[in-house]
Amino acid sequence: MKASLVTIEPNGHSCSDCAVREFAVCSSLDAAELRELEHLGRRVHFAAGQTVFSEEDITTSFYNVLDGVMRLYKLLPDGRRQIVGFALPGDFLGMNISGRHNFSADAIGTVTICQFAKAPFTRFIEDRPHLLRRINELAIRELTQARDHMVLLGRRSADEKVATFLLGWRERLILLKGPIGTVPLPMSRQDIADYLGLTIETVSRTFTKLERLGVIEIIPGGIGLLDAERAGALAAA
Amino acid sequence: MKASLVTIEPNGHSCSDCAVREFAVCSSLDAAELRELEHLGRRVHFAAGQTVFSEEDITTSFYNVLDGVMRLYKLLPDGRRQIVGFALPGDFLGMNISGRHNFSADAIGTVTICQFAKAPFTRFIEDRPHLLRRINELAIRELTQARDHMVLLGRRSADEKVATFLLGWRERLILLKGPIGTVPLPMSRQDIADYLGLTIETVSRTFTKLERLGVIEIIPGGIGLLDAERAGALAAA
DNA sequence: TCCGATTTTTGATCCCGATCAATGACGCCC
DNA sequence: GGGCGTCATTGATCGGGATCAAAAATCGGA
Numbered sequence: 001m002k003a004s005l006v007t008i009e010p011n012g013h014s015c016s017d018c019a020v021r022e023f024a025v026c027s028s029l030d031a032a033e034l035r036e037l038e039h040l041g042r043r044v045h046f047a048a049g050q051t052v053f054s055e056e057d058i059t060t061s062f063y064n065v066l067d068g069v070m071r072l073y074k075l076l077p078d079g080r081r082q083i084v085g086f087a088l089p090g091d092f093l094g095m096n097i098s099g100r101h102n103f104s105a106d107a108i109g110t111v112t113i114c115q116f117a118k119a120p121f122t123r124f125i126e127d128r129p130h131l132l133r134r135i136n137e138l139a140i141r142e143l144t145q146a147r148d149h150m151v152l153l154g155r156r157s158a159d160e161k162v163a164t165f166l167l168g169w170r171e172r173l174i175l176l177k178g179p180i181g182t183v184p185l186p187m188s189r190q191d192i193a194d195y196l197g198l199t200i201e202t203v204s205r206t207f208t209k210l211e212r213l214g215v216i217e218i219i220p221g222g223i224g225l226l227d228a229e230r231a232g233a234l235a236a237a
Numbered sequence: 238m239k240a241s242l243v244t245i246e247p248n249g250h251s252c253s254d255c256a257v258r259e260f261a262v263c264s265s266l267d268a269a270e271l272r273e274l275e276h277l278g279r280r281v282h283f284a285a286g287q288t289v290f291s292e293e294d295i296t297t298s299f300y301n302v303l304d305g306v307m308r309l310y311k312l313l314p315d316g317r318r319q320i321v322g323f324a325l326p327g328d329f330l331g332m333n334i335s336g337r338h339n340f341s342a343d344a345i346g347t348v349t350i351c352q353f354a355k356a357p358f359t360r361f362i363e364d365r366p367h368l369l370r371r372i373n374e375l376a377i378r379e380l381t382q383a384r385d386h387m388v389l390l391g392r393r394s395a396d397e398k399v400a401t402f403l404l405g406w407r408e409r410l411i412l413l414k415g416p417i418g419t420v421p422l423p424m425s426r427q428d429i430a431d432y433l434g435l436t437i438e439t440v441s442r443t444f445t446k447l448e449r450l451g452v453i454e455i456i457p458g459g460i461g462l463l464d465a466e467r468a469g470a471l472a473a474a
Numbered sequence: 475t476c477c478g479a480t481t482t483t484t485g486a487t488c489c490c491g492a493t494c495a496a497t498g499a500c501g502c503c504c
Numbered sequence: 505g506g507g508c509g510t511c512a513t514t515g516a517t518c519g520g521g522a523t524c525a526a527a528a529a530t531c532g533g534a
Contacts (some may be wrong), residue, residue, distance in 0.1 A: 154434030197391030
């Protein structure tokens with residue numbers, strides 16, 4: 001029997017053995033609170049390519065990424081797409097003030113998510129200022145990243161964009177999983193292009209150029225960073 | 238005697254008659270709290286072009302814009318500039334997690350600011366979750382704007398960028414001051430260019446083009462919006 | 475293991491917005 | 505009111521990245 005595209009984990013799971021415990025919003029909670037939170041969230045699995053929520057959808061849940069990578073994006077009426085970020089384990093999605101999501105979110109590869117119904121989670125936050133402070137902290141960090149990305153989109157060349165992306169992505173993965181050999185790139189070239197405000201052809205050409213320069217090595221599903229120094233210079237950080 | 242470029246208002250002022258009372262972060266406070274807050278903040282005036290704080294500066298204060306317009310921007314090492322936003326009365330500046338500002342802020346024209354020393358204000362927030370919630374709300378709203386701006390920078394043409402900017406700026410002013418005739422543009426063409434990821438020449442040419450099309454009328458210090466419908470179509474919202 | 479679909483790479487050409495250059499329009503201070 | 509510095513507009517040309525097109529590589533399924 002074929003697995004469904006979206007499956008809810010049937011049996012109990014516990015926050016205490018959660019992989020993203022110290023990265024996620026939950027890091028602000030004590031043991032007792034975690035036990036209470038366990039009853040509010042449920043683990044959900046999404047297959048590659050599935051949409052978790054869409055822009056303009058009414059917000060009914062908040063989401064905590066546990067495993068996998070997601071693309072967060074906005075579409076223009078004519079189909080042009082801008083990816084506003086990639087979500088990794090520990091990222092918290094769904095906060096907004098309009099009551100509607102202001103971007104869409106797809107699973108890239110399979111993804112596991114901890115899903116909280118909006119109302120009970122909002123009530124849970126209510127009298128827990130430390131959790132609110134943690135959420136605020138995550139929002140401010142995202143805001144900082146968003147501003148950095150504006151600089152990239154508005155003022156950097158294609159070469160700088162690609163180099164900056166590769167270094168930044170690598171840095172995030174290292175922060176999450178520790179030192180790594182090669183850099184996995186689970187997203188497609190088109191995703192990278194839509195993240196950097198380029199076309200797929202330009203991204204592909206720039207990858208090839210960087211390889212020719214001996215800065216990277218293109219491997220299936222990722223790249224190897226051969227000359228971090230040189231890459232940093234190209235990124236012009 | 239010539240006025241100094243930065244002046245601190247000498248005598249007492251009161252939050253109760255503050256112009257941005259209902260827009261700002263303070264809208265979450267009751268009368269008693271406002272009276273307490275009064276002692277933490279002081280009004281400061283900046284002359285046109287003055288820098289209020291710079292990127293990488295250690296954050297020693299938070300700022301509440303009371304009057305005037307500010308440009309918020311980031312610089313690349315080689316001088317390229319990206320304006321990440323324009324601050325208007327009611328906007329709250331200075332939140333970050335690194336302890337350093339992550340963008341610079343200049344006064345455009347004269348600006349009045351309500352300045353709070355970081356430590357006492359942080360303490361003031363401490364046991365006032367409603368204020369924290371309000372700050373979080375403002376952060377999330379900015380995040381939404383930041384994502385919209387990413388789409389503009391990454392995926393829109395010059396014409397769309399300019400039209401979108403004019404409509405968005407007009408909308409913000411209307412929200413703040415009610416219906417207006419012409420749209421004042423206190424920032425320079427260079428500021429607009431650095432906000433939209435364009436050059437000053439392209440902005441100027443696009444303005445002229447929109448005027449030739451009968452969409453706007455260029456007047457000293459601003460524009461008149463003659464055909465909002467047409468402008469909206471060009472913006473391709 | 476082979477085949478068809480999809481994704482990625484590479485090549486040729488085009489065009490939008492940047493760059494370079496000059497002129498025009500203010501505002502400001504003596 | 506005249507001269508000067510700054511900012512905005514306009515014109516001519518250039519080039520980086522987009523677009524159009526095709527080949528090559530990779531992947532998934534029978």
